[in-house]
Amino acid sequence: MRNLSVNKHLLLALLGLGNVVYAGSVFAEYKYNMTQGVTPISGEIYDLHMMVFWIVTAIGIGVFSVMIYSIINHRKSKGVKPAEFHESTEVEVLWTIIPFVILIFIAFPATKTLLALEDSSDADVTIKVTGYQWKWHYEYLDDDAKGLSFFSNLDAESNEARQLGANQDLSQVDHYLLNVDNPIVLPTNKKVRFLVTSNDVIHSWWVPALGVKQDAIPGYINDTWTYLKKPGVYRGQCTELCGKDHGFMPIVVLAKPENEYKEWLAQKQAEKKAAEEEAKGVWSLEKLMTKGEQVYNTSCAGCHQANGKGLPGMFPAIAGSKIALGPIADHINTVMNGKSGTAMQAFGAQLSDADLAAVITYERNAFGNNTGDAVQPSDIKSAR
Amino acid sequence: MSTATAHDTAHDHHGPPAGLSRWLFTTNHKDIGTLYLWFSFTMLLIGGAMAMVIRAELFQPGMQIVDPNFFNQMTTLHGLIMVFGAIMPAFVGLANWLIPMMIGAPDMALPRMNNWSFWILPFAGTLLLSTLFMEGGGPNFGWTFYAPLSTTYGPESTDFFIFAVHLLGMSSIMGAINIIATILNMRAPGMTLMKMPLFVWTWLITAFLLIAAMPVLAGAVTMMLADRHFGTSFFNAAGGGDPILFQHVFWFFGHPEVYIMILPAFGIISQIVPTFSRKKLFGYSSMVYATASIAFLSFIVWAHHMYTVGMPVAGELFFMYATILISVPTGVKVFNWVATMWRGALTFEVPMLWALAFIFLFTLGGFSGLMLGVTPADTQYHDTYFVVAHFHYVLVAGALFSIIAAVYYWLPKWTGHMYDQTLAKIHFWWSVISVNILFFPMHFLGLAGMPRRIPDYAIQFAEFNQLASIGGFAFGLSQLLFLYILIKTIRGGEKATDKVWEKPEGLEWTVASPAPYHTFATPPQVK
Ligand SMILES: [Cu+2]
Numbered sequence: 001m002r003n004l005s006v007n008k009h010l011l012l013a014l015l016g017l018g019n020v021v022y023a024g025s026v027f028a029e030y031k032y033n034m035t036q037g038v039t040p041i042s043g044e045i046y047d048l049h050m051m052v053f054w055i056v057t058a059i060g061i062g063v064f065s066v067m068i069y070s071i072i073n074h075r076k077s078k079g080v081k082p083a084e085f086h087e088s089t090e091v092e093v094l095w096t097i098i099p100f101v102i103l104i105f106i107a108f109p110a111t112k113t114l115l116a117l118e119d120s121s122d123a124d125v126t127i128k129v130t131g132y133q134w135k136w137h138y139e140y141l142d143d144d145a146k147g148l149s150f151f152s153n154l155d156a157e158s159n160e161a162r163q164l165g166a167n168q169d170l171s172q173v174d175h176y177l178l179n180v181d182n183p184i185v186l187p188t189n190k191k192v193r194f195l196v197t198s199n200d201v202i203h204s205w206w207v208p209a210l211g212v213k214q215d216a217i218p219g220y221i222n223d224t225w226t227y228l229k230k231p232g233v234y235r236g237q238c239t240e241l242c243g244k245d246h247g248f249m250p251i252v253v254l255a256k257p258e259n260e261y262k263e264w265l266a267q268k269q270a271e272k273k274a275a276e277e278e279a280k281g282v283w284s285l286e287k288l289m290t291k292g293e294q295v296y297n298t299s300c301a302g303c304h305q306a307n308g309k310g311l312p313g314m315f316p317a318i319a320g321s322k323i324a325l326g327p328i329a330d331h332i333n334t335v336m337n338g339k340s341g342t343a344m345q346a347f348g349a350q351l352s353d354a355d356l357a358a359v360i361t362y363e364r365n366a367f368g369n370n371t372g373d374a375v376q377p378s379d380i381k382s383a384r
Numbered sequence: 385m386s387t388a389t390a391h392d393t394a395h396d397h398h399g400p401p402a403g404l405s406r407w408l409f410t411t412n413h414k415d416i417g418t419l420y421l422w423f424s425f426t427m428l429l430i431g432g433a434m435a436m437v438i439r440a441e442l443f444q445p446g447m448q449i450v451d452p453n454f455f456n457q458m459t460t461l462h463g464l465i466m467v468f469g470a471i472m473p474a475f476v477g478l479a480n481w482l483i484p485m486m487i488g489a490p491d492m493a494l495p496r497m498n499n500w501s502f503w504i505l506p507f508a509g510t511l512l513l514s515t516l517f518m519e520g521g522g523p524n525f526g527w528t529f530y531a532p533l534s535t536t537y538g539p540e541s542t543d544f545f546i547f548a549v550h551l552l553g554m555s556s557i558m559g560a561i562n563i564i565a566t567i568l569n570m571r572a573p574g575m576t577l578m579k580m581p582l583f584v585w586t587w588l589i590t591a592f593l594l595i596a597a598m599p600v601l602a603g604a605v606t607m608m609l610a611d612r613h614f615g616t617s618f619f620n621a622a623g624g625g626d627p628i629l630f631q632h633v634f635w636f637f638g639h640p641e642v643y644i645m646i647l648p649a650f651g652i653i654s655q656i657v658p659t660f661s662r663k664k665l666f667g668y669s670s671m672v673y674a675t676a677s678i679a680f681l682s683f684i685v686w687a688h689h690m691y692t693v694g695m696p697v698a699g700e701l702f703f704m705y706a707t708i709l710i711s712v713p714t715g716v717k718v719f720n721w722v723a724t725m726w727r728g729a730l731t732f733e734v735p736m737l738w739a740l741a742f743i744f745l746f747t748l749g750g751f752s753g754l755m756l757g758v759t760p761a762d763t764q765y766h767d768t769y770f771v772v773a774h775f776h777y778v779l780v781a782g783a784l785f786s787i788i789a790a791v792y793y794w795l796p797k798w799t800g801h802m803y804d805q806t807l808a809k810i811h812f813w814w815s816v817i818s819v820n821i822l823f824f825p826m827h828f829l830g831l832a833g834m835p836r837r838i839p840d841y842a843i844q845f846a847e848f849n850q851l852a853s854i855g856g857f858a859f860g861l862s863q864l865l866f867l868y869i870l871i872k873t874i875r876g877g878e879k880a881t882d883k884v885w886e887k888p889e890g891l892e893w894t895v896a897s898p899a900p901y902h903t904f905a906t907p908p909q910v911k
Pocket residue numbers: 131132134202203204238239240241242246249
């Protein structure tokens with residue numbers, strides 16, 4: 001497919017239509033090797049990787065040359081008589097000691113880099129990263145961020161295109177599977193510390209360009225750090241198998257210079273205020289349903305499916321379910337507090353009053369449930 | 385009563401009873417070896433079929449064939465079946481066939497237990513596979529089954545998986561006890577420990593690894609079972625437990641486990657290379673010591689699978705140093721094989737071809753292993769396709785290739801027929817080329833950032849995945865040719881001589897081809 005499209009671009013370029021630049025960027029994405037990244041640590045890791053790579057290449061060339069020489073020259077068909085020797089303590093000692101010395105040579109820079117990688121002290125910015133099935137949550141812990149927090153989901157376009165049998169032209173999807181609705185924004189030239197944990201199963205937060213991979217483990221808070229030198233967009237993925245949608249919880253880091261970062265913080269605060277204001281009024285059923293469908297698709301459809309039918313034996317259906325058709329209070333309780341011992345999370349801490357009201361309303365009226373109930377944000381507020 | 389009499393009579397006549405009961409009730413090491421090998425081959429094909437599903441889904445970006453949950457069941461069962469169903473039983477099968485003949489013993493030391501340890505396997509395997517048809521599907525948490533994904537979040541069928549693992553573990557432990565008892569008690573007069581063929585040595589050490597490692601696995605799954613049903617919280621953080629504890633326990637089993645799957649391979653290669661070099665194995669005693677050192681080190685490196693869980697830095701340093709140290713004894717092995725070939729008189733019959741491919745490709749896998757051992761670099765490699773490439777080089781191009789080499793080396797002794805060498809060479813070249821098309825691009829995928837265990841990927845990974853899939857289909861197909869060659873050889877073919885090869889060493893070549901049902905009823909004298 002790629003070859004085809006590249007050929008097409010080359011053809012267009014030859015025709016003077018000037019697509020060379022685009023074709024070039026396609027090639028730039030295409031990599032054989034580890035990224036050097038954009039942080040001091042990712043650069044050191046790359047150097048270490050290349051050093052060990054060249055050492056093993058040299059050893060490989062040495063060993064394989066001897067083998068190949070033997071295969072070519074020491075053949076019975078060439079009439080050689082086999083030699084008699086079959087042991088030599090000197091040789092054995094030699095080829096035990098030489099590799100050992102090489103290992104010491106590797107161990108020194110590896111130790112140095114490891115100590116640097118583990119030193120997360122004196123951070124300027126601290127962000128808590130929490131893994132959820134199957135999204136990331138970011139919480140800015142510094143005073144100037146005033147408790148800013150949000151979820152980061154696979155973006156809607158990729159999410160639609162990745163459904164079984166969707167059969168879309170994926171080259172038209174913006175960064176297929178590597179794009180999110182709310183990227184994490186970081187300041188450049190600051191030491192950023194991440195506190196990584198999980199709400200459910202083990203995930204792992206990996207952004208190759210940052211040289212950061214840290215497991216997110218329930219019950220533990222792991223810390224790691226980064227120092228971005230260049231503004232830009234850096235993409236990564238969850239790297240610890242975390243269930244069905246493990247492949248669909250990417251990470252997007254937006255690195256901005258400090259002043260832009262501050263602007264972004266202020267803008268996020270304003271958005272949060274506005275949303276809180278809006279939640280105070282009484283919402284129409286229609287408005288709740290529209291909002292509810294959005295929330296359902298990002299937070300619930302992963303398990304209960306977009307059609308509300310669930311997955312038999314794994315995730316119960318919403319369509320015709322006892323909870324969605326039963327008393328409103330029980331429904332609110334289940335969504336807000338989850339169900340212990342199952343994959344059903346407590347969404348009370350994850351979603352706003354308006355989002356919860358909307359999604360519960362949606363579940364009670366979509367998929368043929370048709371209860372006609374409208375749950376208001378104020379109902380959620382009083383249930384908290 | 386009557387069957388018992390018939391059985392005894394059959395023994396008197398030194399021939400196997402006919403029909404199904406021969407296989408059900410057999411206590412003969414050769415029969416049991418054959419059963420193990422066929423079981424293993426069946427599992428190889430089933431696990432291979434699952435790999436085909438995986439490669440078909442990954443052939444291009446987007447989800448085309450299976451849903452993500454089923455994909456996870458495929459990766460999980462592929463791993464479990466290949467490790468516990470294909471590779472391990474194949475080595476036990478080879479041990480059954482060969483160890484008594486190599487040490488001049490009439491049979492295994494504990495023949496009835498031998499029967500039992502085999503016959504547990506088909507039940508365990510069926511139990512494991514049956515989970516695929518249960519409501520909620522089979523295990524979907526990877527062959528490493530990390531908690532809490534496998535405990536709180538596991539499907540209902542997890543309990544059947546736990547029971548299957550218990551059974552597989554019992555089978556392995558009994559097999560290991562039998563092998564140790566046989567090697568330590570049943571050697572022919574004059575067969576001192578330091579005269580034993582290396583295959584016997586590597587299996588003796590492997591058997592000790594099995595006895596030490598399998599109970600740890602049994603402990604891990606039992607704790608899982610208790611967490612799932614009896615209200616304990618060993619691995620549940622919400623109840624005061626520790627999900628990382630699971631990983632420590634699992635890998636305390638899991639790392640020796642990878643050496644369980646490679647030490648017998650070292651033994652096989654050490655048998656084959658001297659035969660076709662017409663020269664004694666170089667550094668026999670250093671091979672034995674290197675195997676023992678690898679076995680010891682395998683117990684103190686487990687946490688190199690866990691560099692990203694947030695261990696204290698002192699722990700990470702210790703595990704890094706211990707891990708890269710393993711490359712020293714492993715290197716010694718490779719150097720010894722090369723020195724054995726050096727100034728030999730080489731010929732390239734089919735077993736030698738596979739052995740040479742093993743040395744080249746296993747060494748490549750060793751190189752990526754050394755790279756992975758370096759903790760900071762593992763920050764980038766961990767849980768990517770680079771790791772997938774690494775362990776398939778050591779387990780497919782390593783362990784599996786050694787098993788195939790062994791089959792081609794000893795098959796004429798087992799069946800009395802020489803196989804079709806042209807077909808076997810086609811099988812070799814087809815496999816060795818396709819296996820590299822399959823696994824080599826995975827190094828690039830991992831380095832470029834593709835995580836493992838994902839059912840779909842970003843489009844920049846498309847070409848290499850497509851290439852790997854093509855290699856995968858070809859490699860899968862080539863094993864059907866292997867099946868054809870095996871059946872053809874069993875049914876007939878050119879009569880094999882007793883020595884089979886020009887100048888093989890070992891007691892197994894002193895008996896007739898095919899090896900009689902009972903060998904060494906009176907022990908041979910070893911000089
Ligand atoms: Cu995840």
